[in-house]
Amino acid sequence: MRPNLLDPFFRAITTLPGIGPKLEKLYRRLLGREDEPRLVDLLFHLPTGAIDRRARPKLREVEPGSVVTVKVTVDRHRPAPPGRDRAPHLIYASDETGDLILTYFRARRDYLEKLFPVGETRYVSGNAAFYDGMLQMVHPDRVVDEKGLAALPMIEPVYPLTEGITANMIVKAIDNALSKIPALAEWQETAFLRKNGFPPFGDALQTLHRPRDMNDIAPEGPARTRLAYDELLASQLALGLMRAHNRKRAGRAHAGNGHLRRAIIAALPYSLTLSQHRALEAIVVDLSKPERMVRLLQGDVGSGKTVVALLAAAAVIESGRQAALMAPTEILARQHFNTIAPLAEAVGIRAAILTGRERGKDRSALVEKLATGDIDILVGTHALFQDDVTFRDLALAVVDEQHRFGVHQRLALVNKGEAVDMLVTTATPIPRTLVLTYFGDMDISELREKPAGRQPVDTRTIPLDRLTEVTDAVGRALQDGQRVYWVCPLVEESETSDLAAAEDRFKTLRKRFGKEVDLVHGQMRGSEKDEAMRRFSVGETQLLVSTTVIEVGVDVPEATVMVIEHAERFGLAQLHQLRGRIGRGHGKSTCLLLYRAPLGETAKARLAIMRETEDGFRIAEEDLKLRGEGDVLGTRQSGMPAFRIASPEAHGHLLPAARDDARLILSRDAALVGERGKALRLLLYLFERDDAIRLIDAG
Ligand code: ADP
Ligand code: MG
Numbered sequence: 001m002r003p004n005l006l007d008p009f010f011r012a013i014t015t016l017p018g019i020g021p022k023l024e025k026l027y028r029r030l031l032g033r034e035d036e037p038r039l040v041d042l043l044f045h046l047p048t049g050a051i052d053r054r055a056r057p058k059l060r061e062v063e064p065g066s067v068v069t070v071k072v073t074v075d076r077h078r079p080a081p082p083g084r085d086r087a088p089h090l091i092y093a094s095d096e097t098g099d100l101i102l103t104y105f106r107a108r109r110d111y112l113e114k115l116f117p118v119g120e121t122r123y124v125s126g127n128a129a130f131y132d133g134m135l136q137m138v139h140p141d142r143v144v145d146e147k148g149l150a151a152l153p154m155i156e157p158v159y160p161l162t163e164g165i166t167a168n169m170i171v172k173a174i175d176n177a178l179s180k181i182p183a184l185a186e187w188q189e190t191a192f193l194r195k196n197g198f199p200p201f202g203d204a205l206q207t208l209h210r211p212r213d214m215n216d217i218a219p220e221g222p223a224r225t226r227l228a229y230d231e232l233l234a235s236q237l238a239l240g241l242m243r244a245h246n247r248k249r250a251g252r253a254h255a256g257n258g259h260l261r262r263a264i265i266a267a268l269p270y271s272l273t274l275s276q277h278r279a280l281e282a283i284v285v286d287l288s289k290p291e292r293m294v295r296l297l298q299g300d301v302g303s304g305k306t307v308v309a310l311l312a313a314a315a316v317i318e319s320g321r322q323a324a325l326m327a328p329t330e331i332l333a334r335q336h337f338n339t340i341a342p343l344a345e346a347v348g349i350r351a352a353i354l355t356g357r358e359r360g361k362d363r364s365a366l367v368e369k370l371a372t373g374d375i376d377i378l379v380g381t382h383a384l385f386q387d388d389v390t391f392r393d394l395a396l397a398v399v400d401e402q403h404r405f406g407v408h409q410r411l412a413l414v415n416k417g418e419a420v421d422m423l424v425t426t427a428t429p430i431p432r433t434l435v436l437t438y439f440g441d442m443d444i445s446e447l448r449e450k451p452a453g454r455q456p457v458d459t460r461t462i463p464l465d466r467l468t469e470v471t472d473a474v475g476r477a478l479q480d481g482q483r484v485y486w487v488c489p490l491v492e493e494s495e496t497s498d499l500a501a502a503e504d505r506f507k508t509l510r511k512r513f514g515k516e517v518d519l520v521h522g523q524m525r526g527s528e529k530d531e532a533m534r535r536f537s538v539g540e541t542q543l544l545v546s547t548t549v550i551e552v553g554v555d556v557p558e559a560t561v562m563v564i565e566h567a568e569r570f571g572l573a574q575l576h577q578l579r580g581r582i583g584r585g586h587g588k589s590t591c592l593l594l595y596r597a598p599l600g601e602t603a604k605a606r607l608a609i610m611r612e613t614e615d616g617f618r619i620a621e622e623d624l625k626l627r628g629e630g631d632v633l634g635t636r637q638s639g640m641p642a643f644r645i646a647s648p649e650a651h652g653h654l655l656p657a658a659r660d661d662a663r664l665i666l667s668r669d670a671a672l673v674g675e676r677g678k679a680l681r682l683l684l685y686l687f688e689r690d691d692a693i694r695l696i697d698a699g
Contacts, residue, residue, distance in 0.1 A: 002685050008180045009040040009686060016176045023165070030162040039177045040686065044644045045170075046208050046224070047157030050217050051141070053125060054154045059098035062128050062135060069125040069142070072100055074116045079109045091116050093124075100128070101136040115143055123149045141167060155211045174209050181205075187679035188230070198226035219650035228646035229654050234683050235643070236655075236662035238692035239440035243294065244670060245695040246441065251291035252419045254395045255284050256318020261311050263347035268307065270451065275299075276308050279445035283312045283423060286443065287396070293421035296439050298429065299447030300616035301580025302454070302555075305425045306339050308447070309398045310377075312423055317349055317376045321395035325379045326413060328401050330355050330526040331533060335555060336400070337379040344377065354380040354389065357526050384413060391416055398423045427580075428573060429616035431624050440659060448617070457583040457614060459591040461567070461607045470563060470592055471512065474543070478513060482587065483536065483559040484543045487578055489566035505565070506545040516542040548574070557585035567593035567610075568603040572623040575610055583614075602626055671696050 002010070014024050014036070024036060031041040053069040062068050072093035080087040089112055091102040102124060104112060116122060126140035144152060159170050183202050186193070193200075199207060199222060207216045207223040215221045219228075261280075265272065272280070279297055286293035299305045313323035325340075327333040337353040344351040352366055352375045369375045373392035378384065394417025414420045424442065435444060462470060474484055486509065488502035506519040518541040520532040536544045537556045544559075562582045567575060575593070583589040593607055609622045646654075669677040672693075684693055 002690070003682065005182055005184070006682060006685055008182060009043070010038045011180075012036045012038055013042055013173065013177075015039075016173055016180075018169075019173060023169075026162055026164045030160070030165055039180060042174055042177050043181070043205055043209075044227075045159060045174075046227075046645065047159050047211070047217050049158040050211050050214060051125065051156045051158060052154070052214055053152060053156060059095050059100055059135060061097070064128060064130050064135070067125070067127050067141075069123055070100065070128070071095060071121060071123050073121055074118050076118060077109075077113060077116070079112075093122070098135065100124075101134050102140060103136050103138045105139070121145070153210065155213065155216070157209060157211055157217060178206060178209060184682055185675075185679040187676060187683045188226075188233075189676075193226075196225070197222045198229070199223055201226070201230065219647065224645070225651065225654070228643075228651040229658060230683060231643055231645045231687055232651065232654055232658035233661055234687035234689050236440055236658045237665065237680065237684060238689035240662045240666045241692040241695050243441040244666060246292050246294050248291075251289065251293075251421075252395070253288050253290045254319045254321055254421075255287040255315040256320075258315075258318065260314040260318045260347055260349060264307075264311060264314055264343050267343055267346045272307070273304065273447070273449045273451055275445075275447045275449050276304055279308050279447060280311050282443070282445050283308070284315050287312070287315050287421055292419060293423065294442045295423050296435075296442040296444045297423060297425040297447070298435070298444060299425070299427065300429055300450070301427045301577055302450060302584050303427075303447035304451050305427065305447060306336055307343075309336075309400075309423060309425060310340050310343060313377050313396055313398065314347075314349065316395040316421075319395075321393045322370075322373065322375070322391045322417075323377045323396040323398065324384055324391070324394060324413060324416070325377065325398040326384050326400065327379070327381060330357070330381055331529055332400065333379055333381045334530050334533075339555070340377065340379060350374060350376045352378050354378055355383050355526065356381065358383070384416075389416070393417065394420055396421045396423065398425065400425050401427065427577065427616075429620040431617070431621045434624070440662075453586065455583055455586070455588055457562075457579060457589045457591050459579065459593065459611050459614075461593045461595060461611060463597045464565070464594050465597070467594065470594065471509070473592075474561065474563065475513065477561050477590075478516060478542050482542070482561055483539065483556065484561040484563065485559055485578075485581055486543060486545045486563045487565065488545060488547055489569060501565075502545055502547045509543060509545060513543060517545065518543070519545045521547045548578070555584065556581070558587070560585070560587040560589040562589070562591045563594065564592070565594045566596060567607060568595040568599055572606050572609060572619055572626065575606070576614075576616055576619045579610070579614070580616075 012024075013019050013027055014021065016039070019027070027037045027042075028034070031037045031045055033041055051067050051069075056069055056071060057063075059070060059072070062070065072095050075092045075094055078090040078092070080089050085106065089104045089107055089109060091104075091112065093100045093102060093116075102116070123142070123144050123146075124137060124140040125142040126137045128135055128137045130136070142152065142156075156167075157171070159167065161167065161170065181202065183200075186200060188198070192198075198204070204223040204226045208227070211217045216223055218224065283293070283295060283297075286295055297305055297308060309325060313325065316323050325336055327336055333353060333355050337351065341351050352369070354363070354366060358366060366375070367388055367390075370378060371390050371392055378391075383389070397413045397417075397420050399413065399422065414422055430439075474486070477484055486505065488505050502519065502521050506517065510517045518532050518535060520529055520536075524532070532541075532544070535541045537558075539558065559582050562579055564570065564575065564578055570578070579591045582591060593610060595603070595607065599607070605626060609619060613619060665676070665680065668674075672678065672681050681693060684690065
């Protein structure tokens with residue numbers, strides 16, 4: 001249970017004076033809450049900037065385009081002419097060095113005349129700029145007299161606002177909230193705080209909301225950094241607790257004597273890369289421990305994850321247990337199976353596949369064999385979750401591209417065995433900072449090298465109006481015996497229009513190049529898709545038009561040309577995935593990114609990066625810069641709230657420290673019961689990582 005001490009933080013904002021049900025609704029929007037906002041939401045709503053009112057320039061000295069506070073005399077009003085609502089109400093004001101026009105749209109005349117009595121002095125504050133050669137200020141933020149000025153904070157924080165909530169209202173609400181919160185025991189180490197010049201938690205909030213210096217609110221300033229670090233530490237602690245919990249759940253040691261692994265490696269037509277060796281070694285170490293493995297295997301497209309997964313499976317099969325490999329789509333499951341099956345057969349591992357397509361007698365026979373242990377490795381899709389699918393002794397679950405599966409689905413698979421070890425693989429390179437953020441509960445292996453013999457892909461960007469030239473070039477490639485992917489534009493509105501575009505392109509290309517041209521799309525039946533893929537991969541067809549179904553994982557080493565229409569509509573990660581389909585074999589590969597001109601800035605930047613590099617990790621970093629954190633994984637991870645205070649750009653560098661810190665804390669006081677541990681529980685509650693606390697208390 002949350003300690004009572006924290007109650008004030010979680011009280012509804014309607015307990016603050018002046019906030020009733022109507023404002024509450026607006027605050028929901030402002031603070032991004034579906035439920036009633038609480039004081040903590042308000043307190044974590046940090047200013048994005050501040051206005052410095054200490055400088056009081058004369059009008060002649062005003063820097064146009066800046067926020068200033070000036071002392072002026074009101075000379076005259078020029079209200080909007082009657083009947084012309086759109087025209088502004090102008091107030092002419094001046095000091096001894098120049099003139100200033102104060103401009104109001106849709107404001108009530110009597111109100112403005114009271115606010116600016118002619119002949120009197122007023123301090124006005126806002127953004128001053130030149131319009132029509134005149135210095136003007138549109139809707140000043142503040143208008144006060146001498147007395148009002150004395151009451152104004154000299155540095156005023158600027159908050160994100162929403163219609164109906166003014167700066168004044170929010171400043172007052174936050175002031176009230178600040179006065180309600182108790183001092184809390186310190187959860188950070190004193191030496192650490194001193195070294196970084198970090199204030200206590202409460203002081204940091206005060207400083208940010210009532211800055212006395214511009215630096216007080218800077219993202220890199222000590223107050224903000226302290227809170228960001230708090231937030232990162234809370235997230236890393238939560239992940240650490242989850243990880244400890246996973247591991248504590250009865251593990252089993254199950255790595256065999258290595259005979260199957262050796263046999264597979266001997267049967268491979270290539271030798272493993274150093275990173276493949278390392279990853280496998282780490283996995284085998286995990287498997288042999290009587291603890292649960294939860295490991296992420298990250299590697300760019302084509303880096304050779306599948307064979308590592310197979311070798312991991314072999315390790316548990318050696319000790320008489322079973323493994324499962326789950327892929328997000330039918331095509332991928334088949335492909336994994338096709339990679340695995342011949343190797344498995346060569347060494348006597350019994351492999352099978354189960355997707356939505358296996359039905360009737362075949363399926364029953366398969367399920368039966370699985371239950372009796374006559375299948376060693378089962379590859380499949382979501383179909384693996386079905387209730388009647390039971391293993392004799394499942395020891396390892398490999399989950400491919402896990403971000404496409406929910407946490408529940410992952411668990412459903414893991415629950416099909418006793419103490420199942422989990423290996424998650426992803427071909428979506430994730431920037432280091434985000435890996436720690438999202439997968440901090442997992443151990444991580446990376447396949448950074450590409451297998452030997454890969455050739456760089458020649459990537460070019462071409463405007464769509466040169467389509468004929470592109471088609472001619474594709475024709476030459478076909479004549480030359482090469483195999484070509486042609487990916488059709490992603491159409492946002494619906495899958496059907498997506499399909500229509502692909503079908504149209506298919507028709508034109510078919511007309512020109514004949515039977516060599518084939519089509520694959522997401523609405524085809526699974527068996528049809530596989531058949532089309534098969535024809536292409538064995539060379540019965542040479543040009544495969546597709547929607548983005550070939551995006552992930554499809555492997556045809558002979559394919560050397562990739563045409564992507566409307567490349568500007570794709571995200572970087574997606575383009576990278578698509579391009580990863582070629583450059584896998586010995587031939588020289590070319591990727592043609594067709595775009596519709598003119599390109600926007602971001603699209604231009606994206607395509608430039610594609611030309612520049614093939615390094616998925618570098619691309620992921622750039623993607624992060626261009627798109628922001630939330631999008632990089634395609635979807636936000638479920639159960640992983642976005643950060644409220646920490647930003648990847650300003651505070652990402654603190655993550656490793658937070659992670660180390662969390663590890664150290666948990667190694668000393670895993671149940672968070674010591675003095676600092678108790679304070680850290682407060683931290684977890686404040687950042688709403690209560691789930692993690694429940695895991696400890698559940699034991
Ligand atoms: P990923 O799943 O990481 O995208 P795959 O496992 O599908 O990559 O491997 C891509 C291709 O590279 C496959 O054809 C595979 O046989 C081959 N491959 C894997 N490891 C190596 C290696 N060490 N050397 C050469 N080829 C390899
Ligand atoms: Mg693969």
